Amino acid sequence: MGADRLPEVLDATYQCLTRYGVRRTTMDDIASTMGVSRSAVYQYVRNKDDAFRRLAARLHDRALERARRAAAAPEVPYAQRVRGVLAAKLDLVLRLAGDSPHTAELFDDKGRRFGSLCAAFGTDLRGLLVGLFTEAGTADGVTAAEAADICLALVVGLQDVPDARRLLAPAADAVVAGLLGEERR
Template sequence: MGTDRLDEVLDATYDCLTRYGVRRTTMDDIATTMGVSRSAVYQYVRSKDDAFRRLAGRLHEQALARAGRAAADGEAPYAVRVRGVLAAKLDLVLALHEDSPHTAELLDEKARLFGGICSAFTADLRGLLVALFAGLFAEAGTAEGIEPGEAADLCIALVAGLETAADAHSLLSLGSDALVAGLLGAPVTASG
């Protein structure tokens, strides 16, 4: 079974999600959006729940890959790398909130369908941040002897707080730079 067709199913699932939400979307809706029969959709997903889980997984995997690329960019200063990791999460949240009130369901860590995906994403993001801060602190030390895990938790809390802010992207830059500077006890330069 082709990945392209699965992507089409997931794209149609997302389209239905934006219009109807998880509960009101049916397999017939997904099939109609794709222009195929319901049985054709079943060739790629087992059920509506499976389609939504795969969709949530795909979106979180894409955001995590973006965060991973930011974290691994050894040419960029640490502050820029931290900001890139945080931006991947913030961009996912803002894009989903922007598309429809229903799409935010894909971010609910308490949701039966998506909770595990959301929790794993946050844990993986935290792991990237812990590794970044471990490297940063090994090179530069910290202002108060804070641990990399605590720094990562502060960063995740920062992003969670910005998810509803009107100017979230510019506040992310200011907030992440201030956070890194505070953790180091030294200002972050304009380039990083």
């Protein structure tokens, strides 16, 4: 396998995850999905847990990059930037939940395998939001950290609601309008 095939290994790992879940997936399953030998897969990952950890990291990294781009768009109003950060988290969760019931294991922040990745992702998103609210200012009596926590709680609440993607914009806009200082509304 060429040096550039780690993405293929992770794609195959994701396919196996959606079919079998983390516990039931084997290295043979990943290799078979790719059409290569098991030893070829071991050139890129140490074991099954390493493959799943790298997969979870890739998914979280992509969502975080999307959130960073949204937060760093100075020409965009603050409310829309906050919504972009929240959309990155919601879209990740909804995508994984929609692909298979097994994929939820990748974003369980209390889970042994991926908890640290999920916690770091949440911390990074919170940091982006705190930065936005610090820059924009918040309503009297609300700190930037509290505003960030309220916004993240909104996304958690929407995760299990039908039509969550459509509801994110009006919900986030309403919440953010109340959290921003008067001069930024």
